[in-house]
Amino acid sequence: LELSFDNLSLNENDPMDFLADNSNELNTIFDLEGCHVEVLSRIGSGNYGEVFQGKMSSPGGAVKPERLVAIKQVRDNGRVSNCLIDFQREINIMKTLEHPNIVQIIGVVEGPQISLVMEFVAHGSLDCYLKINRDSITQEQLLKFALDIAKGMNYLGQKKIVHRDLAARNILVASEEHVKISDFGLAQYMNSDNHYQWRTQRELPIKWYAPESMLQGLFYPLSDVWSYGVTLYELFSYGEDPELKNDDNKPYENNIKFHEALRAGQRLPCPDTCPQQVYCKLMVPCWEFEMKDRPSFFKLIEIITSISL
Ligand code: ADP
Numbered sequence: 001l002e003l004s005f006d007n008l009s010l011n012e013n014d015p016m017d018f019l020a021d022n023s024n025e026l027n028t029i030f031d032l033e034g035c036h037v038e039v040l041s042r043i044g045s046g047n048y049g050e051v052f053q054g055k056m057s058s059p060g061g062a063v064k065p066e067r068l069v070a071i072k073q074v075r076d077n078g079r080v081s082n083c084l085i086d087f088q089r090e091i092n093i094m095k096t097l098e099h100p101n102i103v104q105i106i107g108v109v110e111g112p113q114i115s116l117v118m119e120f121v122a123h124g125s126l127d128c129y130l131k132i133n134r135d136s137i138t139q140e141q142l143l144k145f146a147l148d149i150a151k152g153m154n155y156l157g158q159k160k161i162v163h164r165d166l167a168a169r170n171i172l173v174a175s176e177e178h179v180k181i182s183d184f185g186l187a188q189y190m191n192s193d194n195h196y197q198w199r200t201q202r203e204l205p206i207k208w209y210a211p212e213s214m215l216q217g218l219f220y221p222l223s224d225v226w227s228y229g230v231t232l233y234e235l236f237s238y239g240e241d242p243e244l245k246n247d248d249n250k251p252y253e254n255n256i257k258f259h260e261a262l263r264a265g266q267r268l269p270c271p272d273t274c275p276q277q278v279y280c281k282l283m284v285p286c287w288e289f290e291m292k293d294r295p296s297f298f299k300l301i302e303i304i305t306s307i308s309l
């Protein structure tokens, strides 16, 4: 099956200009403004979307002769309209972002199914990478990953965006010493009070959520800092599930129970493989119950650079 599109929206253009004449399937070819995007294989799929690897070439030479790309589409199901609104927001947010620690959007193909075309990040998501390469990754590397994530998050905060899904599964590994933040599916612009209050029916990643987020649905950059702490836990435990251990009950049974456990001071333990100073200086401060007591991403960058392993 071959698809031809009238146009390709590159970063700065309006993504609504495009029309396609067919549906999307594996091995389709987008023919776009001199660029071809060939869809290769599926590399990820979640509740709402699917991600494919693709190969983009531009014989005209406008872009690099040939490069690998990742193509994200929302799954076609009954909830399409809500999904589409969310996906359009994800795209609009990504279009404003350009930073070494944030996955780069390349373009958007508008059609019966919208496709977000982004750079392909070679080593995939961090949670898998940690499990696979556990024996060869050094703690210096882990600390560099932590620094990269903090830098990307600090940039997002400057852009008045809260990510709301910061977790190892949404960090992509570009090289052994370089990671990028991805998946802006839950990201939102903050309101004038510098926060966002949810209105979504989506399933939320509660285990990564700060107390103010899980009960009141409030999100500040300092709520992302809490999730960053949980992501550090994943990082320094080489991809362990961040499960709060609780003697008598299951804290994740519902949000209120979980919130109570946190209020009572329960926190994730120091992973066996994590240096004490990383746990005490970096992770634990991210989990201050009161938001104002947590370090900002700017401060976290300072703390990370002050740590010598
Ligand atoms: P979802 O909203 O379904 O969680 P994600 O954006 O997190 O979608 O992507 C799902 C998975 O696809 C990721 O965990 C990762 O393994 C893979 N993936 C996504 N984007 C890229 C990319 N740019 N390069 C390489 N792999 C990617």
Ligand code: MG
Pocket: 046, 169, 170, 183
């Ligand atoms: Mg994801």
